[in-house]
Amino acid sequence: MTTATNAGVASGSNDQAKDGLYKKVFWRIMPFLMLCYVIAYLDRVNVGFAKLQMSVDLGFSETVFGLGAGLFFIGYFLFEVPSNILMHKVGARVWIARIMITWGLLSAVFMFVETPTQFYVLRFLLGLAEAGFYPGIIMYLTYWFPSHRRAKVIAVFMSGIPVAGILGNPLSGWIMDAFHGSSGMEGWQWMFLIEAIPAVLIGLATLFYLDNDVKSAKWLSDDEKKVLQADIDGDQKGKESAHGFGAIVKDGRVWLMCLIYFAFVMGQYGLTLWMPTLVKATGVVGNLQIGLLSAIPFGCAIVAMNLIGRSADRMRERRWHLVVPALMGCVGFIGAAVFADNTAISIASLSLAAAGVLTCAPLFWSLPTSFLSGAAAAVGIAAINSVGNLAGFVSPYLIGYFKDLTKSNATGMYMLAVMLVVGAIATLVTKPSVVNK
Template sequence: MTTASTTGVGLDVNDKSKDGLYKKVFWRIMPFLMLCYVIAYLDRVNVGFAKLQMSQDLGFSETVFGLGAGLFFIGYFLFEVPSNILMHKVGARIWIARIMITWGILSAAFMFVQNATQFYILRFLLGLAEAGFYPGIILYLTYWFPSHRRAKVIAVFMSGIPVAGILGNPLSGWIMDAFHQNGGLEGWQWMFLIEAIPAVLIGVATVLYLDNDVKSAKWLNDEEKASLQADIDGDAKGKESKHGFGAIVKDARVWLMCLIYFSFVMGQYGLTLWMPTLVKATGVKGNLEIGLLSAIPFGCAIIAMNLIGRSADRMRERRWHLVIPALMGGVGFVGAALFADNTAVSIASLSLAAAGVLTCAPLFWSLPTAFLSGAAAAVGIAAINSVGNLAGFVSPYLIGYLKDLTHNNATGMYMLAVMLVVGSIATLATKPGMVNK
């Protein structure tokens, strides 16, 4: 018979008594991690803004740009699992710092690109450098928060994506206009240089600020450490902990997660890498104006991500909290395709698309971390993120190819909508008991 202490009510009471402790942990690590992600995402997707000048200056076709933008994710794919395994062994503090400093240097190097080959090589190397950051942070959060508290936390962390859009798009547009041909450099060259500097500085700060786990946190007393560690250890019970790569590959649940994530990432990078181009296509002139209008959908995404993330944690339900935003994103992409020549309707449609697709990613990670823990989580999270992020290669390349083929953006938007429907169906194929925690 189940005792009162193990009922859902008992757990809720116990959880509420620890809210203050988890708020302490949250405010210690989450603002810093979110800042890191804002910088990471800005350096990853600012190439989409650079395209407004870079493609014309260097003679890049839409297909060339799409291929180069996507090659980032081939490097990402190859080094992601090894990177997460190394982080699990050497510790998050040193490894995350290494990632940030390396990608900052490579991002600045884009200012020297003169041809497609150099563009391809640097995008590939940037993917290698940054490969372990995102899955490393997802793994890192499992060291501090049990699974039923994680959707809200990951949603806050991933708010870095829309924040990067809100701040980064106008900033990129301003830099490109204000610094154009200063010192003999084009605006896009200045943009790559200036936006790379924070990554190196924050990378150095990571060594000084971040703790590897609960046990190494000097800002927690022994009682607080014991309470947090008991939650983490209890959360890991009953989850898969075998960490061999073969065991992960044979797990059908992992492959289902790969399909779901691949579908959602198709929408995410289709939106973030092509947003400036889509806004410009509505008739907007001026890089700063494009940046300001591009910020609106990201503002809507922040609201949706955090409201839906809180709802998912409160209700302890994951599947429908994923399916509904995915379908919202699909409707938004269709609207953007149908009203491509109307700026107001296009921005409204892109806002719906952004609210949907950017909400999917943080909620998605509550699924695999509900049945993976420890070293298995290190390998499993990286494997899922590696395969899923191949969509980051496929999405921009296909959109660029389809635009060259059809001379419009509509076909690419319809393709993204279909992929979000596929992800929704795959999400409903998961077993409720496996993910509703």
Template structure:
């Protein structure tokens, strides 16, 4: 029997009858969260574009840049678990706003960098400021969507990465060319300043717009709240929910998740932080041209992320939906290494790599959230993301070091391909019954 809500959405126990309700929730929160992530990711990786001018202006070697880019993730690692625990206690609205405002301010301060030490310190502090944002959003989505609806939703949220690439790369290139030497500042300085402003503004908007959970949502009727909460509570049954940090770190499943995520993040940040450099190495001139060509792989990634995410939810199969994109990414990196001097083939290879590695992240999070909930999810998701994101330090640093050592990008690309194979093998080590939900 169906009970009609004030919106006319059927709210019986049949899951299909709730599609309209979940669509309402989706359109209320997901566009805003995706906008937040676009801005977050742009401020996180625009240093890759700044490198095209910044390294020459400040005399940075490839290793110096790689180390600085990676130090973001050390700060991120140190504060991620505490940040997620605090968000679980104080509420998503205030905590996400705090994160965005502080990272926006720090992003703008990059315009004043004059040497490697300042670069290192600011990248570390930016990591501290942004720590908890991504796992916090993943946790936040568990408050609204049950496991079997979450892969598609996370894929939409994670589309912020390629959207940031599609919009941000040409924008960054244009700013660096158009504002170069304006007001006595270099183009990269203007880029950091201009791209930091939206984070602060959206941070303020977060306080006014987001709700902490289903119960606090004034835009839902009582019947809708009850229906959603029943789904969330039912989804949590049988999952780990009360274990503290000590129990989480002793859980072998969590460490397996860390290995999988570490492997995939190696590919993700190897791609996003070095994309402008890889495109430039094919012979492309001009920052705007580099930005436009760099946007193509991210466009391919959006299509792959959403198609594969929908398929994973429809089939309720996670492992192979994760392994196949990872192997695609590996093939793409090998192609980019073999044809580094051919712009067309390199862009095609990088498109395959982007479609693969950027699809892995949203699909990955359907694995740990299939067996963690509540406080255990807050700690577990943050722990997995923290350890996994150490790859964000290792990947750019190793690529920079290997480039200084070998004077080419190929060795770094091969290394990323190997890591994606490792992640694929680890994914297949998970039990289907544990994650296929």
């Protein structure tokens, strides 16, 4: 009895020590990565806020704006797999820095846009520049955390999306109002310039702060490195090691992941790119006021995505933890469409939609990373993210097209609701034995 008790105490002590080690890793890399993602997402979707002035000043229709916003994801799609493969070869530190500096410079150039063609070209180039950042970070986290600790970590990282909304929307509105007309420039031009600067600065900081993997981390002792590397190596056993693109294409599980992610991304970008327009349509006046109200749904999303992410890791269950928020998003979009002229109910509905769709993305990545690792993960994650993010092109374009066609946002909201149901059904098709780890 005494021996068994001592073994239990020793095991408990080891678990506590390991938890403490992972907390050390978490606090070293996650705040920085989250900051990077806040800046990345802000520069990706601030065009949605710029639209409030930009479309009027430049005479852009809803369809022109939707097409331009979506072209980002065509460039993103084309370069994402090559970008992730390059990061796997040259290391995260240099490659992530390159991505951030490039997209920061391009974001600033948007202040010179005058024609739809210029808008289209720059959005496409911005997608090329940023391609590989998000899937690169997802792959990077597999270097540090085993799969059963990953849903919570990815949820924290992806909290950058709602944080970008909470901070970025009011900031964008304030910049556009406060700087409008200064030095002969419009408010939206100042917004693109000012919000591009942090990307370049943080990109440079990445070169000095980020480590490529556990082995290169000088802030870990040799014993700590051994513990972490043993966990990572053990987590890779039994996962796919084939890394050829042909092998990935032939894997039916990867295509199912593409479908699920496509459905969820439809909802994500429908929400984040059109949120200011949806809030304004309820009768709200003033860019700052629109920004402040737009921040509310993102605040709800932060709470939901972290609570559900923790629950998924604790229960080691993935499918229903994805299905429930997907259906929440569906109900939220329907409510936003039905009560489009009521500000209070619309904000409540958009809050439910945001809590649902923004929770889906971080939890989704616990599915493919449960059966892909190493070089297979580099190709597989990038391939899934590339195909899935084509929804970032389809979603804003169709919403803009339907808005021009029907003079209402309702049709676009119903479309997003249907896509979330499709994603939920596809998630339930996934075998629990594959992903509940």
